[in-house]
Amino acid sequence: MVLFDKKGCLTDQALDALNQGSLDELNRLEAAEHLAYCDHCMDRYTLMLSWQELETPPKPLGKAVRQSLWVRMMQSRLGRGVVACAAGVLAIGMWSSAETLLPLSGAATTPPERPAITAPAPRENWQDPPRTKAPEAAARAAIEKLIDSIKTTGGFQL
Numbered sequence: 001m002v003l004f005d006k007k008g009c010l011t012d013q014a015l016d017a018l019n020q021g022s023l024d025e026l027n028r029l030e031a032a033e034h035l036a037y038c039d040h041c042m043d044r045y046t047l048m049l050s051w052q053e054l055e056t057p058p059k060p061l062g063k064a065v066r067q068s069l070w071v072r073m074m075q076s077r078l079g080r081g082v083v084a085c086a087a088g089v090l091a092i093g094m095w096s097s098a099e100t101l102l103p104l105s106g107a108a109t110t111p112p113e114r115p116a117i118t119a120p121a122p123r124e125n126w127q128d129p130p131r132t133k134a135p136e137a138a139a140r141a142a143i144e145k146l147i148d149s150i151k152t153t154g155g156f157q158l
C-alpha cells in the first residue's frame with residue numbers, strides 16, 4: 001500500500017487504513033507524524049471521521065453529570081464557608097487570649113493587690129452625698145454660655 005502521493009500528502013487509501021486500524025506500527029507512526037504538521041491531511045482525516053456515526057453511551061449520563069457537578073459545587077462552597085468560619089474563630093480566640101495573657105508594655109508583672117474586705121459602716125455614720133444641680137440645668141447653662149460667646153465674638157469660643 002502506498003501511504004504518500006506525489007505531493008507528499010497521505011493518500012485516501014492510507015487515511016482509510018489509518019481509520020480502520022489496519023496499518024502496521026511503522027506506517028501508523030509515519031502517518032501520525034505527517035498529520036501532526038500537514039493541515040491539509042488533518043482536515044481530510046477530520047472530515048472522514050466526522051461522517052462516522054458517533055457512539056452513544058449505554059445509559060443517559062445527563063442526570064448523573066448534573067448531580068455530580070451539584071455535589072462538587074456544594075462541597076466547594078460549604079468547604080470554603082467552614083474554613084472562613086474556622087479562621088474567624090481562631091482570629092478572635094488568639095486576639096482575646098493575647099490580650100489577657102500578654103502583659104501590656106509598662107504594666108506591672110504582678111497582679112494588683114485586692115483591698116481588704118471590711119464590714120460596712122454603721123447607718124448613723126453614713127452621709128448623704130451632696131446634691132448637685134440637675135443635669136438639665138448644667139446643660140442649659142453651658143448652652144447659654146456658648147450662645148453668649150457667639151453673640152459677643154461672632155464665633156465659637158470655649
